[in-house]
Amino acid sequence: MRNSLGPIDKINEIRLLFDHPLYTDKVIFLVEGGSDLRLLRDIYPEDKVKISDVNGKKTLLPVMETLFAEFPEKILGICDADNEHLMETAAPKRDFGVFMTDYHDSEIMIINSPALNSFISEYSNENILTTLRENLLNTALESAYVIGLLRWANIELNLNINFKKLSLQPFTTVDQTHITVELDKLFDTLIQRSDTLNSDVNSEYLRQIVTEYGDRGACRLQVCCGHDVTNIISLIYRQSQVSLDTNMSNQKVESSLRLAYQDHYFRETELYSSILEHMEGLNILPIAD
16 A cells, blocks of 8 residues: 655654654665565665555655755655656656666566566466477567557647546457557447546547557657556466466466566666665665665
């Protein structure tokens, strides 16, 4: 469960912490939610770093804009890039101490690591194991790409499409490792669930958007939303021909991947290197391997 405090309450909470003697020599890392906290807490020494989660990126950014101006050597923020690398809005946020994931989000960072092979080894039937090791990542990314293109356009064009808790089942067909995303059903699903959708948005318009944004040739790891990818993986692993555990949800996929994600995988990311450079300037080193 995410921290429910809004930006002003969180700002005041952290100001109070910095007034406490226990935080004299401590730096606070702000992250979006509890899963991010669990991912990072074994990387940095707890006597030097306090990792605190907030109510998502929309809370984290204004909190950091305020507090980094007051405590530039005491606080930094870590959050999902979402589409910000694509829109070239990620780098300027370093000016107020915000560091973003290398790719779309932390889930994509984990999926694009050896943790995925550990998941495959744990949950796959033997007769399809090799196929999954060779194809699962590409299959899941390819299937999620069109949804990611629409998410990207939704932000860039302010279309007001509601993607919150989007279920992929109404428009996705799965046959072992073969995935079909039916575009007409996807468009209908998004239109029907979006109460404040811009009036000019219809199926034909969304099809044009997919073509236009697809022609940009953007990296799949930047475009695809990790939750869409884990949803696709969960659909694949609900099949008895594929999975040793057909009671598979996207939450279970994500939890299993986090458990398989080892510290040294994170140490190979650009995000880690950027934070390390910042922390070395404060004479704070991560926990040794």
